[in-house]
Amino acid sequence: MTSPLRLGLAGLGTVGSATLSLLREHAETLTLRAGRPLVVTAVSARGRVKARAVSVEGLAWEDNPLDLPKRPDVDVVVELIGGASGVAPALAEATFAAGKDLVTANKALLAAKGAELAHRAEDAGRRLMFEAAVGGGIPLIKTLRESLAGNHVRSVQGILNGTCNYILTRMEAENLSFGVALEGAQAKGYAEADPTADIEGHDTAHKLSLLAALAFGTAPNLADVTIEGIQRVTPVDFLYAARLGYRIKLLGVAHLTDEGLEQRVGPCLVPLESPLARVDDVLNAAQIEGDAVGALTLIGRGAGGRPTASAVLADLVDLARGTTVLPFGVRVRDLRSLPSSPPDKRVGEWYMRLHVKDQPGVVAEVSAILRDEAISIESLLQHGRSETREVPVIITTHAVDEASLRRASRRIGQLSVVREEPFCLKIERPEDGA
């Protein structure tokens, strides 16, 4: 076990460069911990002559990343290119076809083709490792796959997108509109020029589908994730949420009930006493509820070069030690097929924000619709009066099925005294009180 583990590194962006740097900085301790040296032998990235944060001198260069797995001096391909289509899936297939192991941070690819790739890895007798795909340096994958092996997991709730968490944190702290907060995030480099994947919730959905697969022993099923972004959240929502004892976070939530698996991404009200409520700025976190462990919360840096590289290195050390586990914890053929829970079986409390004409009788009309749908009002706030303008009305409900809530919301939106369909946020309480 003293022969080096030889790595072919595809992608030299933020994470790739940090991975290369850390491998060099920590070469000595990594060798002790892995039982043998971890050595990058070859790299591939766009633009060979680009100035990089880290030197590639002395490393073999492949213009085409698909040539990395073919190299006899590469045992493991580290894919840090990203994307569900294009070169990344081809590289994954080429890696297993060549009988090599794959370490990747590519959540989009795994959300789309996780089970298929795990199957290829199994057939090839190789490993597919992806700790870096979710939560940056937070060991969510290993915790679900290994540390909670003695549990039946009931739910996972996560703040899995640092961009959205930063935007929501700034909106609340500085009373900013979504647009202004987004611009601030872009100026700071926390949001991309095209922020769609982040703010519309797709990135969170990719990650959630991986966590749910590990938590519930099923294949990633992105198509079953209900996805809502943070664009409709307004400063007034933070105001009322705070008054009611909540903060607003974009959560990915996966929840196993007798009715099936519920997977949702959307802005939620989180009670102040929840550990997730205080996770601010670009931090990520997840709370996992297992039947043995109770509630377990992990908080840390969910993105960035070095935190994500920390996760890549954890996978590499496991590979070097020979202590890796199957990608989804069990063989692909042992993954369960779980039905998606139907909306009329999804029960929860909701927050509803309406903009209504400031005139008598509005609350009566709204209340009548809620009564018709058997929705019980927990609180109703209508602060501030305006002679000429609309005022917000904030309603929180007791537990209600989501189908009724949505029906009521549509009907309320059709009232002449209401400007538009209400904005609804689910209230997500920690399962355990912990």
Next chain:
Amino acid sequence: MTSPLRLGLAGLGTVGSATLSLLREHAETLTLRAGRPLVVTAVSARGRVKARAVSVEGLAWEDNPLDLPKRPDVDVVVELIGGASGVAPALAEATFAAGKDLVTANKALLAAKGAELAHRAEDAGRRLMFEAAVGGGIPLIKTLRESLAGNHVRSVQGILNGTCNYILTRMEAENLSFGVALEGAQAKGYAEADPTADIEGHDTAHKLSLLAALAFGTAPNLADVTIEGIQRVTPVDFLYAARLGYRIKLLGVAHLTDEGLEQRVGPCLVPLESPLARVDDVLNAAQIEGDAVGALTLIGRGAGGRPTASAVLADLVDLARGTTVLPFGVRVRDLRSLPSSPPDKRVGEWYMRLHVKDQPGVVAEVSAILRDEAISIESLLQHGRSETREVPVIITTHAVDEASLRRASRRIGQLSVVREEPFCLKIERPEDGA
């Protein structure tokens, strides 16, 4: 790999019973995850006929736990007896002597003899696993040993004793004295009849020494841990701490500096914005600061049957899969020898509570001593006046070396206007601001 992993279970207390129950409840998923069945074949506990929470029918019984490793139908001994002396160390030795693996929750034993036992395991080519020894179901051991393998860890801060955390939480919430809160904890079953090991900080010190060993690649060194209990904390401390923006927690802190390794256990002031500040009641938590990952916080149930059994099962599944790592992450001969940092090199901010006679000039006398020791005052609070009695004076300092702080504290305690030596609490900020 389809032959069962056969377990000999020593100890059927809270954790042992929960382990046996979970192995039965989750037999099917455990077999899928482990790749083979986990089967208890033999047990040993005090009092064969005692009524137990779980049935032992059909299991072989050994009156002497030392006979468990000798059984040919036992591959792994699960030691849930506890204690640094007596049967537990003998059982560990007997297990490795018989060429079997050991899973244990015994922090006292590992803190005292961790490196020695790891060495015996290595010599025997067997494994020593102890996830359950620290933080109950929180995967602190695996995170430090595996997930952070690509990091140089700088510090670990932990709330590692649920009994103390419960007592401190109740003292603050209900303005209780230490004695009354302790009685309440005993009534609830959160504190033992003899609470010494918990409240004096020894249990936290055992756990800290294990976390420090894993974090810094050294052998557990309990003798180098500075230990202070929570008995001297009073309601007035919570009051002033809150006013200053802190909460009081019993922390185990290990910190690697150029001067060496600092390991301390003691009640500390934790800033409200720290993730540890909100960890209440019997919950445990740790914040680990790594040079790649940044700050990583894990929060969960640190004790109790099922959470601790969750950790035992994680170790057992790793053993069944054959994916275990060396007990301290590297071979015993590769463990570093780290000097303990001398007190005059330990720099920190402190909180100091004095009880002084309510007369003019007292602050001048105290300030003069602090000036003499080159200690800079960050704040000084002397609220409330009393004609006849003593009043508390609260001082917080800027960064100062601990030796100077202690000298000043002794001198202040000798002033005629001061009742007793000041009560000093270190202010522990998260390293990362995260």
